[in-house]
Amino acid sequence: MNRKISLSVFAVLTGLLIYSSCTKVDTTDLGKELIPVVDNVSTFETILDVETDNFLFPDTTRITGSSLHALGIIGDDPEFGRTEARIYSAFGPSSYGTNPFVVQDSVVIDSIVLSLAYGGLYGDSNSIQRYEVYQIAPTPGNFVDSVYRISTSDFAVLPTVLGSKDVDFKTLNDSLWYRDRKDTVKTVNELRIRLDTSFGRQFVNYDTAIQYKSDSAFKTYFKGLAIKTNNTISPAKNGLAYFNLTSTTNTKLTFYTRVTNNGVIDTTTTVFAYNSGNQANLITRTPAHGYQTYLNNGTPNDDKVYIQSSPGSYATVKIPGLDTFKNVNRVIHRAELIIEQIPSAQDNIYTTPSLMFVDAINAAGDSSFAIRNDFIYTGQGNGYDVANLGGDYKNNKYVFNLSRYLQSVVTKKLPYYTLRIYAPFFADPYLQGPTGTSVVMPTYLFVNSPISNGRLVAGGGSHPTQKMKVRIIYSKI
Secondary structure: OOOOOOOOHHHHHHHHHHHHHHHHOOOOOOOOOOOOOOOOOOOEEEEEEOEEEEEEOOOOOEOOOOOOEEEEEEEEEOOOEEEEEEEEEEEEOOOOOOOOOOOHHHOEEEEEEEEEEEEEEEEOOOOEEEEEEEEEOOOOOOOOOOOOEOOOOOOOEOOOOOEEEEEEHHHOOOEEEEEEOOEEEEEEOEEEEEEOHHHHHHHHHOOOOOOOOOHHHHHHHOOOEEEEEOOOOOOEOEEEEEEEOOOOOOOEEEEEEEEEEOOEEEEEEEEEEEEEEEEEEEEEEEEOHHHHHHHOOOOOOOOEEEEEOOOOEEEEEEOOOHHHHOOOOEEEEEEEEEEEEOOOOOOOOOOOOOEOEEEEEOOOOOOEEEOOOOOOEOOOOOOEOHHHHEEEEEOOEEEEEOHHHHHHHHHOOOOOOEEEEEOOOEEOOEEEOOOOOEEOOOOOEEOOOOOOOOEEEEEOOOOOOOOOEEEEEEEEO
């Protein structure tokens, strides 16, 4: 979304201090379940209906090298449709100015192995997918930046498949043994794909004064590798696997070679590690089935809400009854937005996001704001106090705390906006203080990780039995 406010660092810090000090003097233990008993004499409970609508999220997420990268295909989630994830990564020697292949005139390449550190999966563990490795085309302007949006178009690759492997997802965390020169090495959580040895000859022949002169010179000739899934050959496309590019032990490009030095044949290994300068995790979603229907039905109050993690969707939540409720001054002991999961096809395989987020959007839809007073920025972990705001998945539902937010509407007559619920990889709303003053969020908020993990079908505002709602416990003044 376009930013509407540009503030200096001083203003940001000042706003945070104001917010922090105001939070400290608020002695009401909202959000901690210390709530008076509803007796309908001094303490009351009311339920406000909501109106919900489904939308695609205009995702601008960028995945850094330190984040787990998704790889694979979900061919047809019966509720949400198709997902495909590809990895592009640069690899290179640890230093430049020398050729890493000693006695290069006599080098014989016995094998080349691309290793990727396994970090988990989403979907069906019985998935079996054909992973294929390509060299990224060394053309000017191709794959030159360090971080790309997940929605970026695919980069050009050379047409030859360098290597492939049919990957059984349930074995990705198995232990395996392989020969490293004269030793037998045991490893775990490592995917190993053998590549064509002819591919490695270019690196032996590279010149120290040209290709190996510097990191930038090397990337001009070798931009890296692309790992993709073969959609036609893969027998079971029902999940995504995740890999850690920054693992110094299990992510690497290894050349196993023999060299002749002074008449003696010796075996050696040369390792190209992940080069943190260039990487991309490109993810494509193709909505289908109920998800696509509800995105396009034109109904302003959907009975179902479809939430797909990044790159995915969001739902707007309007509270029409708040216009009347706010006109009477009262003390709000607890106000919460309750979202109930409803059964959906294969929800035992394609599970829910572990954490969701709520913020508010203005009428133009071009700015978002953290929930005033109930959102507490911490700058650590997720970046905010999850326990206070809520949004974690428990007992087949998500609950968000709106207590202080609605109190500010009732008592201070501060404005309120349409709410937005979603499961982003990261969120970046404005931070609002108790008086409604907005400042730029100091850092991104990390909500749902790893990328593209989780989907939810929930009851919407007009669902007949499990409708989304706002529950308020209050006392009259």
